Amino acid sequence: MTTPENAKLAIYLRLSRDSEDSASLDTQRAAAHRWLEAHGHDPAEAVEYLDAGVSGAKPLEQRAGMSALMDARPAVIVAWKLDRYARSVSEFLRLVAWSEAHGAALATTDGTIDTTSPTGRMVATALAALAEWERSMITSRIVEGHETRRNRGRWSSGPAPYGYRIERRDSAAYLAVDAAQATLVRAAITKLVDGGTVTGTAPLVGLTDRAWRSLLKSATLRGQREYKGAPVLAEDGITPVQFAEPIITAADAKAIRERLAALATGTDRAPRKAAPMCAGLAFCERCGGRLNGGMSEGVPRYKCKAGHVSITAAKLDERVEAEFLAAWGEFTETVVRREGGNDLSAEMIEAQEQAERLGQRMKSAGPLMISTLESMAEELEAAYAALRAAHDPEVREVPVPTGRTLATAWEDTAERTRLLAGMGLRVELGPKRQADRLSITWGPDHAADAADAVLRDE
Structure with a gap:
């Protein structure tokens, strides 16, 4: 063998x-x-x-x-x-x-x-x-084919990104908005920008945290794409190619970037779920430090971080509740409704980025292309001027009564910390030897003779 x-x-x-x-x-x-x-x-x-x-x-x-x-x-x-x-x-x-x-x-x-x-x-x-x-x-033909499809706004290959679907037109593949997925995306982004987290909003669209974060950071939801970290541009090398209708606006994209940056730096962490009612509003009379929520022998308490004073949460909360209702219970709750304002800063940033690419292109352009690029520059200048003219970020705040009293609003336990903060509550806890250990004051902007209490934004 x-x-x-x-x-x-x-x-x-x-x-x-x-x-x-x-x-x-x-x-x-x-x-x-x-x-x-x-x-x-x-x-x-x-x-x-x-x-x-x-x-x-x-x-x-x-x-x-x-x-x-x-x-x-x-x-x-x-x-x-x-x-x-x-x-x-x-x-x-x-x-x-x-x-x-x-x-x-x-x-x-x-x-x-x-x-x-x-x-x-x-x-x-x-x-x-x-x-x-x-x-x-x-290999060269494949690469050139992908590049040609990218530059013409056609879909090259692979499954469509979340929020879009592939449709055939003119014997070619293009992206179109998937209405159902786009609705989920917009709802999740609204919650994210309003104080949510990536982890908390990812389940709303059915994606993993990693996939959702990647989608939020990319240009995909604006109907654009990136290739090797740079935006896919039209043949002029300046204008981003629109592969499909955008799901979000430029302002939405700007808000997402700011929210992700805040989460990354820890400047806007979500509050703890188990925070006590007067969290952030109660202080130690001796050192001025905030009283933290905690437990002692199974009983919720407020404690000075330095160990100076402590009190059961029930005793402090009951005292604050009684004084709040006595002082403010009959007043009418109002909301602050923001009207007017037209923030076009995101669109202006996009125009500035396009102008930078145009400037780089003009540096190396020959005499045949310079007139075309100058025409594009004039159009871009006109568009930017129109944006600046319409840009009016100042917002008017109009108080609107909700039709309920603060005593009625107090019945919603989830709203109590917000109500107390809105009225400028400050609690100071003194040592045990004092007959009355609790000193409760309200903010100077909320005088006793006020007709309304402006407490929350809508």
């Missing part, structure tokens, strides 16, 4: 992927057997060396089958075609050099190469060069 150690004949089989129907292993094996018989060899004496799922561009030593073949050093090696050996000139020339050094002959079943003769070696080298050239041309 012929073993790899004493094999004189070798059949090299390689298949880069299962879909290579024309180059199946059975096809390669049958052709190799026919070649061996035609050249006076017994196929039964040949040893097969197989590399399945391996690219022809991979180095010889990194292929298990080829590495074992080279260790066995057979006298004759046959493969189906040249590209089974290698798809790069350098790798095939290395194989030819190895075969010459070890007295091995390389051949293909289609008769294109036979390194037993000088002519055969020359032909083999030339064919390997052609194989590599063909591979590079295919």
Whole structure:
């Protein structure tokens, strides 16, 4: 029985992927057997060396089958075609050099190469060069095709990003807004910008935290794309290509960036769920430090961080509740409704970024392009001037009664901390030796004779 150690004949089989129907292993094996018989060899004496799922561009030593073949050093090696050996000139020339050094002959079943003769070696080298050239041309065509589709606003490949779907128009693929997903995105972004977190809003769209954060940071939701970290631009090299209708506005995108920055720096962390009613409103009389919520023998308490004073949460909260209702319970609650205002700062930033790209393009433009670029600059200047004229971020605050008293609003326990803060509450806790340890004051802006209490924004 012929073993790899004493094999004189070798059949090299390689298949880069299962879909290579024309180059199946059975096809390669049958052709190799026919070649061996035609050249006076017994196929039964040949040893097969197989590399399945391996690219022809991979180095010889990194292929298990080829590495074992080279260790066995057979006298004759046959493969189906040249590209089974290698798809790069350098790798095939290395194989030819190895075969010459070890007295091995390389051949293909289609008769294109036979390194037993000088002519055969020359032909083999030339064919390997052609194989590599063909591979590079295919790669170039694929890259150019993707670039062309990107520049024309067409969808290149792969599944559509969340919020969009793929639709066929003019025998090409484009992105269109998926109405259902877009609604979920807008709702989740509203919650995020209004004080939510990425982790808290990701379930609203059914994405992982990582995927949701990536989508929020990208230009996708503006109907644009980025390639290698830079925006995909039109042929003018200035204007971003619109792949689809935007799901969010430029102002939304700006708000998202600001919210993510606040979360990243910790400047706007969400409050703790278990925060006591007077959290942030109660202080130690001795050191002026805030009283933190805590537990002592299973009883909720307010405690000075420095350990000066403490009191049960029930005693402090009951006292504050009684004084709040006595002082403010009959007053009417109002909300502050913001009217007017037209913040176009996000659109102005986008125009400025486009102007910067235009300026860079004009530095290297020739005389034929300069007039076109100057026209674009004039249009951009006009658009920016219109934005500045319409930009009016100042907002008018109009108090509007809600129709309920503060005593009624107090019944909503989740609203109590906000109500107390709105009235400017400050509680100071003194030592136990004092007869009345609690000093409660209200903010100076809320005089006792006020007709309304402006407490929350809408």
